[in-house]
Amino acid sequence: MERRRVLRIAAGVTLGAAALGGVALWRGSRPDDAETAAALVPGVPLGDERLEQRSSAARGASVDFYTAVPEGHGDGRGLPVCLVLHGASATAANFPGFGFGRFLTDAVRRGVPPFVLAGATGGRLRWEPSGADDPQRMAYEEIPAWCAERGFDTTRLALWGWSMGGYGALRLAQSHPGAYRAVAAFSPAVAPGDRVFAGASALAGTPVALWCGEQDGFYEDVRALAGAIPAATTAYAPGAHTRTYWNSITPAAFDFLGRALSPA
Secondary structure: HHHHHHHHHHHHHHHHHHHHHHHOOOOOEEOOHHHHHHHOOOOOOOOOOOEEEEEEEOOOOOEEEEEOOOOOOOOOOOOOEEEEOOOOOOOHHHHHHHHHHHHHHHHOOOOOOEEEEEOOOOOOOOOEEEOOHHHHHHHHHHHHHHHHHHEEEEEEEEEEEEEHHHHHHHHHHOOOOOOOOOOOEOOOOOOOOHHHHHOHHOOOOOOOOEEEEEEOOHHHHHHHHHHOOOOOOEEEEOOEEEEHHHHHHHHHHHHHHHHOOOOO
């Protein structure tokens, strides 16, 4: 209970900074309204939410490692896992402040099959290897291993990311065809000719869902990417490259991910 209380206190501090700070790193980014974003977080209890430090050999550094279990499901043992890949203006330490644990509890209360969220800080390398720093290998090898230590079911994995992390989630699925049950990408930071576009055919057979705001600078490129990915599901609505927009679509993404991760 003390850990959860600390995370709740931290949430009020980190949401405003993470929602506002660094957004200009990406084309189409706009200043966000932290209060509006926070108001979209469901008012439900947290389950077992943790932020720990792990040593990543793939990154050659100590990284923040985040996990969230929906309320009512104990320590999450036996639950499948959705790996979370953050954008350039965030780290895993921001996830409690973004309300991810509460979005997860809310999804399960609405009837979505339960699953766990897990993510670690990948830096600003677009989740691509650079020299000795390989956040993509951390996501593929180390995070599932850390999850298995906790008793989560790592035979059922999905991917979720936004902006740079949306790019990273798509690249991870392309690099390891068949390893993930689904990919959900919010406003992925893609452009024609990049590696995601070049590897679009590798996503055949993997359920992919793309969301993007119509006022986002990546909107046209995301639409073009959707046409290149075999059988991609898309959803477009008014919104910009902001936490407010991403919070507004998180329930729909969790519905998609939970169903993909269910045993059936």
